[in-house]
Amino acid sequence: MIRRATLALAAPILAIAVAMAFSALMLALTDYSAGDVLHVIFSKGFERTNLVTTVNRAAPYYISGVAVAIGFKMNLFNIGVEGQYKLAALFAAAAAAAVELPAPLHVLFTFAVAMAVGAAWASIPALLRAYRGVSEVISSIMLNATALGFGAFFLQRWLRAPASESPVLGTKAISPSGQLPTLNGLLGAIGIHVPDATRVQSYIVVAAIVGVAYYLLIWRARYGFDLRATGSNAEAATASGVDAKRMVITAMLLSGAIAGLIGLNNIMGPAARYTDVSVVSGLGFTGIAIALLGRNNPIGIAFAALLWAFMDAVQTPLSNADLPKQITAIMQGITVLSVVIAYEVVRRVSVRQELAGLRHHSADGAAPSADPPPSTGTGPEVAPA
């Protein structure tokens, strides 16, 4: 038990060490001092302004990580999160701007629209996978690109605010009842001082709710049991009465629904409307990295999201100190690549140990099967197109 836990922890620590070493090498090659960079990261990185940025950025990362992880749990690779959240953000913003409702209802309505649009866009690869055997990776790649054109088409022709209202292409503004409050007041009340110029977005609460729901659904509900069973051994699950097609479709829809929530923090916060700059691009792919780092575990994903967001946030102090801020992007990339390698190596080592243990225990000398058990969680197989 202890040995397994050590092995599991060894992987991410090893990966981060490799990332640090490689980044130091890159800095040395380009005549920057790794010491300076580390000094800035540790002295300025933990200042309150920077921590607020970290928390704000971590929320969408976390949600994206969970959206991807639901797919992973089922051996599905929802690479289409990217397109799902962009479309969902656009339509949810347009819907929220079009209605007037009392505050909590308005917010919930926006969430519902976003989740519905995300799930609807995810339903295409889901149905294709379940009924035509089309790999969800391939169809999602096509749909990610198509989502851009689809969204631009709707925004340009039907959803945009008239040019007289706003010179920038975007939806109409969402009224205050549909916007999320900041947490500054609440944090102040419990004695945590937040710098005046910053705002702690309440989206972190949404992320936490998503995380709890994810945990309850996957580990504490029958549906989650079926999902994990299908993910680790589809044949066995089918034999025990799980409808594989239904599982594929529902897991993709769930993943898409969660993905729908990723892009709303800015739209329901500071920006209060959808424009091309109010939604960050690439959150879907970051979500894949975060789910991998966090091993699909609700707590693990939280750490991964915070780490990733911290690396982003620390770019500002780095560039203020005239250091190349993009070094953190390299750290992120190397970390995720070395972490997947490290997990794979650890998995092999523990399989080998298990086999050795089995051989040791089998007194009658019956050789245990030499095949390693199917990998759990991290390695979804690519279904043939």
Place this chain on the structure above:
Amino acid sequence: MTALMSPAETEGDAKPPARFAEIPRWARSVLYLALGVGILSLARVLTGAGQLTAENTLRSALYLALPIALAGLGGLWSERAGVVNIGLEGMMVLGTWFGAYGGIAYGPWQGVLLGVVGGAIGGLLHAIATVVFGVDHIISGVSINLLAVGLCEFLTSVNWDGASARESPTIPDTVARVDLLPFLKDPLRDLAGQHRFFLSDLANAILSVTTNISLLVLVALALFPLTYFILWKTPFGLRLRSVGEDPDAADSLGVPVYRMKFIAVMVSGAMSGLGGVVLVYLFSGKFQSQQTGGRGFIGLAAMIFGNWRPGGLLVGAGLFGFMDSMQSQVTETSHALLVGAALVFLVTGLACAYRRLWVSTAVFFVLAGAAAWWYQATDELPREIIPYFPHVTTLLVLVFASQRLRMPAADGKVWRRGGR
């Protein structure tokens, strides 16, 4: 032995009726190409949209298609050896950066070479992760995409103009452009000017690939027949493909599986890197962050569209490139595409009728009617959605023709010698 023979034989699954099958594959590609020109020509004559097949339109389509085609060719090399390479996008990004760096620091052809090497390094990383460590192919690819973007932004900021720069200076010298058939240029221009059905369009098509063409384009285009020759006509190619079909059988016959996969994935990265170089040299003339715009992914789509074969993937990439070039055309021209689509549906419908697939025939005829009606009922095709027609087409191919697609049998599977 059977395992090694099977790649060639099982492709018979997708064989059209006997008489058509007797035509060699390369000749069939030429026929399809001629059919494409014919359909465009007919659409031009029917609608009077002269720009549809103009020399400039076709050349810009070719240039836009090339990075996608090269990424697709990269995907072909790697998937034929059984490694799914979704990291093509990142390798292309590496190609753009190293191509621009080489072009600025050393010279145009040195830049090309450096870009290719940059892409190959990305391929090497992917091979190490997937082949040596057995990481899931998609996961490794996604990680490489993230890493490549970060690395190139970092290198940009330390090399050129401080921390906020997102692009390189312009490359001073680019690859030379040449006229391949100077003696034919004037007669062909003449013919093109006469606006005859098919002949003028063919003249334009020939002009677009022979006059004022960058040598880089010619080098890139030469890689397609070369790939076909290496992978399908040499013992090395047979071994490489056998690794993608049945690595156990290949291993038992003494094929060095790991080495084959390494070579394939590195060549794959090199091709994709060249795609990045093309993007830099033919379009912006410099490195720009986000310049690839998902073309690596689209290359993968073109490869699937082309059924994991070089000729087919060229057709797929051509479709993507042509639609891309339509976006910058006047509405009249892009509107004429609807007539083109109607004709394509009509021809496909007739082909289905010839094969006695009555349901498909009916579906395609209805689609042809719908496209024609759409042309009649409107004055324009929404500009925002034009570039995405090939994406939807590829999806439809996956949905309705996936039985006719045949990916390498061991594609995407992690293989370890002895099953560990």
